[in-house]
Amino acid sequence: MRQEETRIQELDSRISTLIVRQELDRRKDQEPLQQIQPAEPSDLTGATARSIPEGSEMREQEGKFILFDVAEFAIWLNALQVTRTISLIQNHHTYIPSYRDFNGNNQFERLAAMETAHLQRGFNEIAQNLTTFPDGTLAACRPFESAPAGIKGANNNGICMENLGNFDTGHDSMTGPQRDCIIRVNALLCQKFSLTPSSDSIVYHHWYDLTTGTRTDGKGNTKTCPGTGFFGGNAVSVAQANFIPLIGQELRNLPVVPPPAESATLFTAQVVADSLNVRSEPDPSSGMLAALARGTKVQVFEERNGWARIDPTESHWVKGSFLQKIDPIG
Numbered sequence: 149m150r151q152e153e154t155r156i157q158e159l160d161s162r163i164s165t166l167i168v169r170q171e172l173d174r175r176k177d178q179e180p181l182q183q184i185q186p187a188e189p190s191d192l193t194g195a196t197a198r199s200i201p202e203g204s205e206m207r208e209q210e211g212k213f214i215l216f217d218v219a220e221f222a223i224w225l226n227a228l229q230v231t232r233t234i235s236l237i238q239n240h241h242t243y244i245p246s247y248r249d250f251n252g253n254n255q256f257e258r259l260a261a262m263e264t265a266h267l268q269r270g271f272n273e274i275a276q277n278l279t280t281f282p283d284g285t286l287a288a289c290r291p292f293e294s295a296p297a298g299i300k301g302a303n304n305n306g307i308c309m310e311n312l313g314n315f316d317t318g319h320d321s322m323t324g325p326q327r328d329c330i331i332r333v334n335a336l337l338c339q340k341f342s343l344t345p346s347s348d349s350i351v352y353h354h355w356y357d358l359t360t361g362t363r364t365d366g367k368g369n370t371k372t373c374p375g376t377g378f379f380g381g382n383a384v385s386v387a388q389a390n391f392i393p394l395i396g397q398e399l400r401n402l403p404v405v406p407p408p409a410e411s412a413t414l415f416t417a418q419v420v421a422d423s424l425n426v427r428s429e430p431d432p433s434s435g436m437l438a439a440l441a442r443g444t445k446v447q448v449f450e451e452r453n454g455w456a457r458i459d460p461t462e463s464h465w466v467k468g469s470f471l472q473k474i475d476p477i478g
């Protein structure tokens with residue numbers, strides 16, 4: 149056996165161990181939310197006012213949290229690559245924090261507090277992929293590539309959207325900017341993932357049994373989330389009558405997104421192993437498509453987790469550590 153092949157196998161097995169560990173972390177994350185009320189993110193402590201410098205851009209980042217206005221979010225989402233299959237959008241309310249905990253510029257504090265609360269419950273990061281705020285801003289939270297911990301039974305192919313507020317009847321009355329944001333973001337997600345707005349693609353936490361994770365449309369052991377007053381109510385029939393048509397209308401009015409362009413070359417490289425496997429995914433356990441001999445020149449179109457995609461449109465991957473960049477010649 150050639151030395152390089154042996155080294156590839158050693159690396160492959162080390163990577164496999166890592167992937168298994170990540171998978172276990174991910175599964176731990178998909179445990180059902182606790183069944184006490186309120187079981188949603190809650191942490192009222194540690195709020196401090198934060199001032200945004202005058203004239204600063206709307207889009208800001210603190211750690212992984214990116215704060216947008218809706219227009220900025222649309223641009224960000226359009227450029228985002230998501231390999232996980234997305235078939236539904238979860239709508240939630242945070243319950244706690246509610247409007248009284250929001251001062252207009254403490255989005256990052258609220259996100260950090262929610263993440264702390266989720267970590268304390270054994271999740272490995274904040275549960276939701278997105279959070280909307282009363283001023284019409286929103287934040288990217290857990291990466292889209294990672295399944296959320298939002299609804300037992302609906303996470304694997306879901307995007308979890310938490311709307312800051314307590315929208316049970318008699319509590320927070322949703323602001324116009326947040327209402328518009330929620331409708332637009334649901335429409336943008338439908339566009340991005342080619343979903344037709346319906347009560348199958350746009351779902352409420354209330355429609356799933358907390359114990360079994362099965363869809364019961366509100367029967368059994370459920371939460372009121374996203375609130376008994378959310379767009380007129382949390383029943384499937386009310387969503388179908390009030391909420392989903394607004395998303396459908398918004399989707400029809402969205403500008404058409406140009407089809408993704410063929411990837412541009414990042415750099416040219418040559419193979420520095422005697423035989424380098426080409427695989428169907430950036431994963432050592434995926435199917436082997438071919439092997440490249442030492443010195444073979446390839447173009448790299450994308451890099452992910454130490455792997456390099458060497459085809460402009462097809463999913464053909466090699467380990468990046470066995471490639472050496474070739475300096476472009478004048």
Ligand SMILES: [Zn+2]
Pocket residue numbers: 188239240241298353371373374
């Ligand atoms: Zn919920």
